[in-house]
Structure formats: structure tokens, C-alpha cells
Amino acid sequence: MTTQVNGLDSLALRADDMATQNNSENLTADKHQDVEVLETIGENILENPKFSTRNVNVFYGEKQAIFDASLDIGQNEVIALIGPSGCGKSTYLRALNRMNDTIDSCRVSGQLKLDGEDIYDKKMDPVLLRARVGMVFQKPNPFPKSIYDNVAYGPRIHGLAKNSTDLDEIVITSLERAGLFNEVKDRLTAPGTGLSGGQQQRLCIARTIAVSPEVILMDEPASALDPIATAIIEELIDELRENYTIAIVTHSMQQAARVSQRTAYFHLGKLVEVGETNLIFTNPRHQLTENYITGKFG
Amino acid sequence: MNASALIFIIIGLSLISYFSGRHRASVSAKSQTLIALPKHYGYMTAIWSGLPALLLIILWAMFKPAYLHEQIIQSLPASVILQAQDQLDLYVNSINLAIENGEPVEDPIMQKAMESYQVADSNSKWILTTLVFVIGLSGIIFSLTGALTKVQARVKVEKVIRIFLMLCSAVAIVTTIGIVLSVLFEALRFFEAVSFFDFVFGTTWSPQTAIRVDQVGSSGSFGAIPLFVGTILISLIALIIAVPIGLLSAIYLSEYASAKFRAIAKPALEVLAGIPTVVYGFFAALTVAPFIRDVGQSIGLTVASESALAAGIVMGVMIIPFVSSLSDDVINAVPQAMRDGSLGLGATQSETIKQVIIPAALPGIVGGVLLAASRAIGETMIVVMAAGLSAKLTANPLEAVTTVTVQIVTLLTGDQEFDSPKTLAAFALGLMLFVTTLVLNVFALHIVRKYREQYE
Ligand SMILES: Nc1ncnc2c1ncn2[C@@H]1O[C@H](COP(=O)(O)OP(=O)(O)OP(=O)(O)O)[C@@H](O)[C@H]1O
Ligand SMILES: [Mg+2]
Numbered sequence: 001m002t003t004q005v006n007g008l009d010s011l012a013l014r015a016d017d018m019a020t021q022n023n024s025e026n027l028t029a030d031k032h033q034d035v036e037v038l039e040t041i042g043e044n045i046l047e048n049p050k051f052s053t054r055n056v057n058v059f060y061g062e063k064q065a066i067f068d069a070s071l072d073i074g075q076n077e078v079i080a081l082i083g084p085s086g087c088g089k090s091t092y093l094r095a096l097n098r099m100n101d102t103i104d105s106c107r108v109s110g111q112l113k114l115d116g117e118d119i120y121d122k123k124m125d126p127v128l129l130r131a132r133v134g135m136v137f138q139k140p141n142p143f144p145k146s147i148y149d150n151v152a153y154g155p156r157i158h159g160l161a162k163n164s165t166d167l168d169e170i171v172i173t174s175l176e177r178a179g180l181f182n183e184v185k186d187r188l189t190a191p192g193t194g195l196s197g198g199q200q201q202r203l204c205i206a207r208t209i210a211v212s213p214e215v216i217l218m219d220e221p222a223s224a225l226d227p228i229a230t231a232i233i234e235e236l237i238d239e240l241r242e243n244y245t246i247a248i249v250t251h252s253m254q255q256a257a258r259v260s261q262r263t264a265y266f267h268l269g270k271l272v273e274v275g276e277t278n279l280i281f282t283n284p285r286h287q288l289t290e291n292y293i294t295g296k297f298g
Numbered sequence: 299m300n301a302s303a304l305i306f307i308i309i310g311l312s313l314i315s316y317f318s319g320r321h322r323a324s325v326s327a328k329s330q331t332l333i334a335l336p337k338h339y340g341y342m343t344a345i346w347s348g349l350p351a352l353l354l355i356i357l358w359a360m361f362k363p364a365y366l367h368e369q370i371i372q373s374l375p376a377s378v379i380l381q382a383q384d385q386l387d388l389y390v391n392s393i394n395l396a397i398e399n400g401e402p403v404e405d406p407i408m409q410k411a412m413e414s415y416q417v418a419d420s421n422s423k424w425i426l427t428t429l430v431f432v433i434g435l436s437g438i439i440f441s442l443t444g445a446l447t448k449v450q451a452r453v454k455v456e457k458v459i460r461i462f463l464m465l466c467s468a469v470a471i472v473t474t475i476g477i478v479l480s481v482l483f484e485a486l487r488f489f490e491a492v493s494f495f496d497f498v499f500g501t502t503w504s505p506q507t508a509i510r511v512d513q514v515g516s517s518g519s520f521g522a523i524p525l526f527v528g529t530i531l532i533s534l535i536a537l538i539i540a541v542p543i544g545l546l547s548a549i550y551l552s553e554y555a556s557a558k559f560r561a562i563a564k565p566a567l568e569v570l571a572g573i574p575t576v577v578y579g580f581f582a583a584l585t586v587a588p589f590i591r592d593v594g595q596s597i598g599l600t601v602a603s604e605s606a607l608a609a610g611i612v613m614g615v616m617i618i619p620f621v622s623s624l625s626d627d628v629i630n631a632v633p634q635a636m637r638d639g640s641l642g643l644g645a646t647q648s649e650t651i652k653q654v655i656i657p658a659a660l661p662g663i664v665g666g667v668l669l670a671a672s673r674a675i676g677e678t679m680i681v682v683m684a685a686g687l688s689a690k691l692t693a694n695p696l697e698a699v700t701t702v703t704v705q706i707v708t709l710l711t712g713d714q715e716f717d718s719p720k721t722l723a724a725f726a727l728g729l730m731l732f733v734t735t736l737v738l739n740v741f742a743l744h745i746v747r748k749y750r751e752q753y754e
Contacts, residue, residue: 099642102634104557131644141635144658153653154643204639211643 017073041285042275043262046072050215050245051096052055056110057092058100065091068110069271071264073215076078078237078246080256082276083132083266084292089249090138092266096247097133098126114215115169131158134213136221138249142207147184151175154211170210177239178206179232205233209240216240218248220256221278234259253293257281265289300423304355304430311434312348319441326447334452339441342451345458348436351430358426365422366415370394373414378407408426408575425427478732484725491719492520497726499523503689504710514709518729520723522730524691528606529731532681533674534611535695536617542669543614544621545663551622552629553651564626571619582612582684594696602686607695609629609685613674621663629655661746668742672735678703702727 006146020045044186046052049072058066065088073079080124081089091100096121112119142150151171154160161167171188175181180202185194190202201224208216218237237246237259250256256263257277264274265288273286320340323332332339370378370390378389393411398401403409440446489497500521548569552558587608594601601607632655640650656663678701685700687708709724 127644127646130642139640141634143654157645157649218751
């Protein structure tokens with residue numbers, strides 16, 4: 001699975017449109033002013049991480065989507081992945097539970113470890129990995145089954161419920177925690193595909209937490225939600241943090257600031273800066289990060 | 299002018315009116331805003347010039363024979379007309395023949411009839427040609443006037459298209475109804491001779507005894523049960539072979555196989571459907587049937603040299619592609635997001651297939667199975683060659699049986715009168731077969747409705 005690619009000039013990042021901004025006077029002296037991302041700035045390496053990834057490169061056929069990203073994710077941490085559209089957030093996230101395996105053209109290289117085990121090792125079974133590392137996809141993808149069966153799907157497969165009352169309990173608590181139960185309690189047998197976009201998104205969250213994975217990867221879980229539902233999901237994330245590790249992709253800075261302890265900023269496939277969330281948003285160290293969070297581009 | 303020349307004229311006139319309509323519209327588009335694009339005005343005027351004229355020709359083609367026949371009859375003197383009906387028919391036929399061949403005739407009555415035929419024929423052609431031109435030119439003239447651009451051309455064209463499509467589907471439906479009705483009426487004639495209950499519930503099939511009225515046992519027995527049991531037996535064996543193999547290979551091809559292997563294997567599998575059934579037939583009779591007999595004998599079973607099992611197995615192989623190809627297509631059509639969702643929850647690939655993909659693809663799979671089943675039920679050649687003709691009522695696949703379609707063939711080959719019960723029995727069998735497949739379809743539709751999991 002792991003292929004090393006040599007002779008790759010992966011660290012050079014041209015951002016010609018940025019060249020003019022280098023000279024603008026409102027830059028602080030200690031800021032990294034180079035437009036080339038030579039290496040990731042900040043605290044991307046942790047002691048005793050849950051997930052440890054080193055020099056991750058991801059290719060779609062000839063096209064490289066992630067360049068040499070090294071990032072650790074700590075135990076019981078919520079890390080936010082931010083960056084402009086198409087910068088590779090989903091790609092990086094999918095590399096963490098080997099969902100990229102399903103894409104024929106996709107290759108991943110580098111070292112990715114969960115609890116010290118290489119997840120791209122031959123001995124690692126992607127099925128077991130995915131049971132430990134759950135994922136909420138960017139596009140809601142409920143099964144064409146009833147709402148109940150959607151949530152019960154994972155627990156049934158993994159034999160998490162001893163009997164049907166147990167299963168009912170799991171389904172109901174999962175739906176409650178995702179903030180969906182009140183809306184669907186009268187129609188648990190109706191098809192999940194008949195829900196609205198935001199409801200489907202919460203159904204998929206409920207489905208994922210129903211199997212209690214150790215790590216939950218969330219790809220823009222609140223993109224279609226109203227402020228109230230968003231608040232419920234953010235509360236859920238806070239609460240899940242006690243027992244789980246969470247990586248969340250989001251386009252909302254406020255959301256990243258509210259739910260995460262650390263934030264990683266990706267730019268054109270490169271991991272530009274990683275740091276404590278409040279520091280990243282108050283005092284970004286890289287020019288590209290500052291441009292992004294102040295809305296100058298992206 | 300004859301009909302084909304007229305059709306060319308219509309096409310020409312429509313083309314001219316298309317261009318003139320489009321041109322006129324684009325000219326006025328310079329000075330005012332039109333409600334449709336110039337090409338819509340073109341289409342509309344072309345339809346105006348062409349469609350009514352075309353309908354006229356079709357109508358004329360339908361009523362022409364009757365009209366001309368009437369002309370001939372009217373020209374005949376009373377003495378001829380008062381003949382017996384069949385003699386009159388014969389006489390008119392000979393006139394028609396003479397007209398067709400262009401031979402000169404002696405009989406003055408005939409000559410007169412031919413003359414009036416020809417006058418009527420050429421008059422009607424003139425009228426038709428004139429009408430076609432008038433209609434076509436009226437379209438062109440209309441397209442040149444300013445009134446054109448006030449019409450909702452786009453909406454009108456849309457309406458014509460809708461009606462046209464409706465007519466097309468109506469043709470299919472009317473044809474089906476026509477076939478069913480004609481089979482039904484012939485079958486009813488059969489049921490005048492043989493009681494319906496004897497036919498549907500009778501357990502002996504031996505129509506051969508009814509060839510001649512004076513024969514002993516001339517009543518014949520038309521109990522269809524053995525035929526249907528034979529049909530069901532062979533089809534079941536075929537489906538037992540084809541459904542698992544077809545479905546599983548479709549799953550393998552679409553979910554596990556590499557794109558390269560798939561590109562080779564899928565067409566290769568489809569070749570199976572292209573082999574002529576005669577080839578399957580002699581393969582069944584010469585290879586499979588003896589093989590089954592030998593195997594059966596070696597373990598102490600008595601196997602007929604022609605057996606339902608042999609025919610069923612070979613038929614099963616033949617219909618594998620119907621199941622696999624259709625299933626493969628629908629399985630591929632299940633969105634990748636469904637698979638991702640399931641795999642992302644830690645399901646294995648086979649769990650994903652069983653719980654998500656198959657339910658989502660069910661309608662297509664059932665469709666494929668139905669298609670295969672109707673092929674199996676309708677298959678004749680393999681059965682004739684490998685399962686025999688003897689209408690024995692048995693559920694033992696090792697014995698020779700026969701099927702409905704085989705019996706229909708044997709009933710209609712040879713020289714019998716066309717309204718003997720023996721021949722009419724073919725229609726009754728056909729009707730029963732039709733009803734059976736209809737019931738099968740309705741049943742399958744019901745299953746699909748019940749278990750289908752629809753994705754968007
Ligand atoms: N299946 C694929 N095949 C080929 N290229 C892909 C595929 N998926 C993603 N890419 C490419 O990889 C790059 C990163 O895509 P990715 O989906 O990770 O972006 P993203 O950061 O999640 O963007 P967004 O915020 O819009 O979701 C993009 O340039 C994209 O075109
Ligand atoms: Mg994405």
C-alpha cells in the first residue's frame with residue numbers, strides 16, 4: 001500500500017498572487033513572510049498522540065492532493081482542519097481511516113499510525129480500522145432504509161446490542177445526541193432518504209456515534225444545519241471529547257474556534273500551520289493562515 | 299403520383315417551410331422581441347406543411363382498397379351482383395388480378411369495371427396530390443406573413459411532440475391488445491369444443507387422437523396440467539442454475555473484479571446469450587443428457603435418455619447473461635456514497651453488498667430474473683431436443699417431459715384443418731402461457747415494491 005515517491009519537489013509552493021502582499025507594510029516583523037510553504041509551522045507534533053501521521057502524500061492518479069503533511073492528533077482532542085475549498089482536507093481525513101482505498105486511482109504514502117500501529121500495514125484490516133475510526137461524510141449519505149435501520153446498521157453489524165431493547169436504546173440515544181430524535185420519533189420506520197438535507201446530516205452523525213468508534217472524523221458535519229442544530233452538534237462534539245478523539249473539517253472559523261483545541265490550516269495540499277486554536281485565530285504565524293482567517297482570500 | 303413520390307414532395311415542402319419560417323422569424327426578430335427562437339417558428343411551419351398532408355396520405359392508404367372495391371361493385375350490372383357471395387368475390391378478384399397484371403380482358407363487364415376502377419384511382423390521386431400541395435403551400439405562405447410571429451411557436455411544437463410520443467406508445471399498447479384479443483377469440487373457439495375445466499385441470503394430454511373424427515377415441519384429451527408442470531419443472535431447474543450463478547458473477551464483476559478483468563469477462567458472459575438455441579439444443583441432447591444418464595446409472599438411478607434435468611441445466615446456462623448483465627448494470631448504478639457509508643461504519647465488503655447494495659439494486663435484479671424466466675418459459679428448441687415430447691405428468695427431473703411451447707409447435711406443424719380442436723388448442727395454450735407470465739410479472743412487481751430500497 002505504501003509507496004514512496006522520490007524526486008518530488010513537493011515543498012515548493014508558488015503563490016504568485018501573494019507576491020505583491022509581501023511588501024505591504026502592515027506585516028509584523030516576526031511573521032513568516034515567505035509565500036513558499038517549506039515546512040509546517042507550529043505544534044504539529046505531539047507527545048503520545050492518538051493519531052500520528054508523518055510525510056503523508058496522497059495522489060489521485062498523477063495528481064498530488066496532499067504534500068508531505070505531518071500532523072499528530074492527541075487523545076481526547078478535537079482538532080479542526082480548515083482551509084480553502086479543494087485544498088485537501090477531505091483527502092487527508094479520508095486517509096486516516098483508509099476510505100481512500102475505495103478510490104481506484106488513489107495512493108497514499110508516508111507513515112500513518114493509530115495508537116502506534118501502522119494503519120497502512122498489511123496486517124491492518126481496514127474493516128476493523130474503520131470500526132475504530134468512524135466517519136461522517138461531507139455529503140450526507142443515508143442508506144435507503146428506514147431511519148431506525150440507518151442508525152441500527154452499525155450496531156447490528158458489530159453485534160453491539162444483546163437484544164432488541166438494547167438496540168432500541170442505542171438508536172434512540174444516538175438520535176437524541178445528534179439532535180434529531182424529536183423530529184423523527186413518530187416516523188422511525190420512514191426511509192432515511194426522505195429526510196431534509198440537514199436532517200440527513202444529523203442522521204449520518206447519529207449513525208456514526210451509534211457504533212462508538214474511538215476516533216470520529218467529521219467532514220463538515222454542520223454545513224447544512226441551522227444555528228440551533230449546529231449548536232446541538234457542537235455540544236455533542238464537546239461531550240464526545242471526553243471519550244473520543246475528533247477531527248473536524250469546517251469552513252466556519254467560529255465553529256472551529258468554538259469546538260476545537262487545535263487547528264490545522266491546509267493550503268493547496270500543504271499543511272501550512274498548526275497550533276492552539278485561540279492562538280491561530282488571534283495570532284497566526286504564517287502569512288497564508290492570516291490571509292485565510294482574515295478573509296483576504298480563499 | 300404515387301404515395302412514395304407524394305411523401306418526398308411533403309418532405310420537400312416541409313423543408314422549404316422550415317427555412318422560410320425560420321428566416322421570416324429571424325427577420326422580424328431584428329425589429330421586435332419574439333416569444334420563441336427562430337428555429338421554433340421553422341419547426342412549427344414545417345409541421346404545419348407536412349403533418350396534415352402526411353396524415354391524409356396515411357388515411358387514404360387505409361381506405362383506398364375499400365373505396366376502389368366499392369367502385370368496382372357499383373360498375374357491375376345487377377345480374378352479376380345478385381350472384382352468390384362467394385361467386386361474386388371470385389369475380390371481383392379476377393378483375394383485381396387483371397388490373398394488377400395489366401392484361402387486356404374480353405369480358406365487357408369486366409372491361410367496364412376496370413375502367414371505372416382506373417378513373418376512380420386516377421381521380422383520387424389527383425385530388426390527393428392537389429391537397430398535399432395546397433396544405434404544404436399554405437404553410438409556406440403563412441410563414442411569410444407577419445401573423446407567424448404572433449404564434450406561441452415553442453409551445454405549439456412542444457404540443458405536437460407530446461402527441462407524437464403519445465401515439466408511439468399507443469401503437470405498442472394497441473398491438474399488444476390486438477394480439478391478446480386475437481389469441482383470446484381463437485381460444486374461446488377452442489373452449490366451445492373442449493370444456494375449460496377439462497383443459498385447465500385435466501391431467502392427460504394427448505391431442506393426437508383427435509385428428510380424424512371417425513377414429514377411435516376421437517374426443518382427444520386436452521388436459522394442460524402435464525404441460526404446465528413440465529414447463530415449470532424445466533424453468534425452475536434453469537432458474538436454479540442461472541439466478542445464483544448470474545447474480546453472484548454480477549456481484550463479483552461489479553464489486554470485486556478489476557476494471558480490466560471486467561472489460562473482458564462481461565462481454566464474454568454475454569456471448570452466452572448470443573449462441574443459437576439449436577446449438578444449445580444439440581449440446582443438451584448429445585452431451586449433457588447422456589452424461590446425466592451415465593452418472594445416474596452409476597449411482598443406481600434410472601434416468602431417461604431425454605430428461606428435464608438436461609434441458610433445464612443447458613437452458614440455465616443460456617439465460618445466465620440475462621441475470622448477470624442486468625444485475626451488473628444496476629449494481630454499478632448504486633452510488634459510491636452508499637458503499638462509503640457502509641464501509642465507513644466498519645462493515646465488510648460482503649456485508650455492504652448484502653445489506654446495502656442488493657436491496658438498492660433489487661428492482662433491476664428482479665427485472666433480470668424475470669427476463670430470464672420468460673426466456674426459459676418460452677424456450678422451445680432445447681426442450682424438443684433434450685427433454686422430449688412425451689406429456690408425462692411428473693415432478694421427477696430425471697424423466698422426459700414436455701412444455702407448453704413445444705406442444706404449440708407440434709400442434710401447428712403438420713396438415714390439419716385450422717379449426718380442429720387440435721390446432722385451436724395451440725391458442726388456448728398460448729393464452730394460458732400469457733396469463734402465467736402476466737401473473738409472474740405482477741407478482742414480481744409486488745415483491746419489488748415491498749422490498750425495494752430506493753436511493754436518490
Ligand atoms: N476522487 C478524486 N479523484 C481525483 N481527484 C480528486 C478526487 N477527490 C478529490 N480530488 C482532488 O483533490 C484535491 C483535494 O480535494 P478534497 O476533496 O480533499 O478538498 P477539500 O479540501 O475537502 O475541499 P472542500 O472544502 O471543497 O470539500 C482537489 O483538487 C480535488 O480536485
Ligand atoms: Mg471536502
